[in-house]
Amino acid sequence: MKSARYNPPQRMMDKRCLAVALLLVFLFPTARAANWEQPAGELAKQIAALAGPGPVRLTIRNDSSLAASEIPAIRRLLERDLRGFGVVTGGSESATLIRITLSENLQGGLWVAEVVEGTETRVTMLPVSLGSTVSPAGGGPSLTLRRTLMITEIDPVLDAQIFSAGNVQRLVVLEPEQIVTYTRSAVGTSFVEEAGWVEDQRFAITHTRPFPRDIRGELVAAQDHLFDAYLPGAMCSGTNTGAQVAVVCGDSDDPWPVGLTQRAFYNSMRDSFTGVLAPGFGMEIAPFYQASDIPRPTGAGMLLNTVDGRVMLIENSTLKPVSGANDWGSDFAVVRSECGSGVQVLVSGSGAATAADSLRAYEIVGREAIAVSAPLSVDGAVTAVHAASGGTGATVIVRKDAPPRYEVWNVSALCN
């Protein structure tokens, strides 16, 4: 097996990574600890209302996903705040016991305080946000995949692309039943707005036939208008009308573009392409899930993955199987970069539909797929990979289950 050659890792990069890691190690616990100020103060107030001022015994039990290392900080805050209300902890002889359980339910944290005096127990509870955790970044030995979160949606996302008209950049998000547009904003307050995108318009997608269960869809830049959206048995066109976008949808069996010159007919009942291309290559092609142009030394080629799990390459009017693609999932995008041959295939893993997944970059050398990055672990399931407008990156849709949400990433390749 051939191996692609790249520049060796730079020391500067290692130092930067170390600095970021140190920052995370030292800053993140501080940030989390700061989050407990408000709930600790609120719970102390509630406890004081039940117990009244005086000495108490205090116990704290962690029955939640909070790290044990966070408990001392929470205890200190609670003791301080209770003192502020005249409730003094540490009285081992005190008849009043305050039993605090840091619990958790589906909505998040639930801090429960039991004030025990003799045979009487009074209870107060406080819902608490547990915040989020940092996901470890992925990396590879020769080429690194970099991901940037664009937006997070509750509803399923099929594709998301950035389209420009004049000076205005729009993020268009294709969902099964609607198209949502966002515009850039300098300052934001919500999660979406933090990434710079503010919701602009929503358009319902009209269609008469039910969509398939594992619905797919694709956004494509159009020549004479802003974009086209392809869905099983339906199509929408988006047009820029000055400050706003207008979208028109309707039933359609038009073939979907799968390259600069080729279009493929889609089987809405099976959610895959039929194998019929227009204008085609003069050969019979098995039904496939995805196809894309890929530059080849001999000119243009087309890469496709068939429904029976094979990866095929159409080159010089012949159809050839690609080896080394056993670990490929059903979604890929051809992206351009400054690394290696300049063309990589970004591929989803072949893992579970419900659990952790991965992304990895490959190059097609001859008829062999050679991995050129380490797998980028994905905390969720990759549900779609589309080449991003411009071709230098890919839009990756990741479904996460707890809580249910869809993350839209832009993934690109960095040379090491």
Next chain:
Amino acid sequence: MFRRSVISALLVCLTLFAAARTRPHYGGTLRIETQGDPWQMPDGIARRLVLDTLTTAADTGEARPSLAVRWESQNAAHRWEFWIRAGVHFQDGEALTSDTVAAALTDVCSRPSPGMGACPWRTVRGVGSSVVFVSDVPVPDLPELLAQTEFAIARQDATGAVVGTGPFRVTGYANGALTLAENDDCWSGRPFADVVEVRTRRAVRDQWLDLSVGKADIVEVPPELLRQAEQQHLSVLQSRPVDLLVLTIAPNGWLASREIRQSAAMAVDRTALYNVIFQKQGEVTGSLLPQELSGYAFLFSPDRDLDRARALRGGASPSSLMLGAEDTTSTMQLATERLALNLREAGFNVQVAQSGSRQTSALMLRRVHLEATGAEAALDEMLSRFGQNRAGSMTGTGTDAAALWQEERGVLDNETIVPLLWLPRAWAVGERVRDLRLLSDGEPDLSDASLEGAK
């Protein structure tokens, strides 16, 4: 705790489907075997495939659109309006309208299933494209309640057969097997499998044998056999706790005294049931809701206190009490015997009712299924299973955990319901099944599962 459970479940899924390669294929026959009736309430497997509800329950507790696309409460949750999804058809081609929805729900309320409480509304009627519910008391969690299969939308076609709007339709029943065929025009998308075959009333050992020889794709794994399934290297999907093992005490005769009921409740040894009968599966509980749902279940002590039980009984020596089990499985019979032993240790004169006896005993061991994923709706559902309605005492505060705890405490203080164990559900899955997930109540989601090699 919940997150840990979810992570564990996901890890199981990951292991199970590591060989998955491509998008799911359409076609093939998915064969599932069960001990129960596929139409039984509330967890009959066929019921879920054929019928839809107005809403569905997300894992995080809130209601999600299903046959209803949106909803709105008015008049302090005394009135609710649900807008019906357009373009949905029953499996016989008839369009779903607000009137058919209202008629179906009225029918449900006029013929409540055994073990189900009264409907939480007074009237339901179709108005244009929406359905309006009116109740005498506020029902703040009605969208969550309507996700329960009890409130699935069904009607009878010209032949009298039950039809719904779900991904499969019933095509036949022969030789103990119910056959369901895909509904191409299902509003939520055609399912991947062409046919689902449900073999009913099949003993677990026969199910496992069928799985081993390739005659079944999905079979049941009772919680007490999870370790054995692991030893046999079966691929198993396990849910969060969804079944409550509970002792109910009828407040009649000698048991009309709350102290005596409390004595019986304190005599039961949950830990022994957990360790011995259920092989350390699930969780010991004193609460009507799982800890992961409420966050406060630990406040209800599950500990046995034999001395206090004897003291509360006060030396009274009544006539014999009957203790029965609602289902006749050998595990429930063993659990009943164990409970009888506990009660005798506290001085109760207890006789175990014969297996299969239809007679209702003063003390009954029941296994109660929970569908809801939100704490408030879950409490409503559990009380409904015991023939009680919480609606009269609703405060309308919704997610106030402390208020919910107080309500639950009020119910449990009556000592007629003694929660014992929360148990998971589990299924063993054959090699050719792909992408099978469990619904939030532990039932397999067959409409999203596909078969390896199907074309």
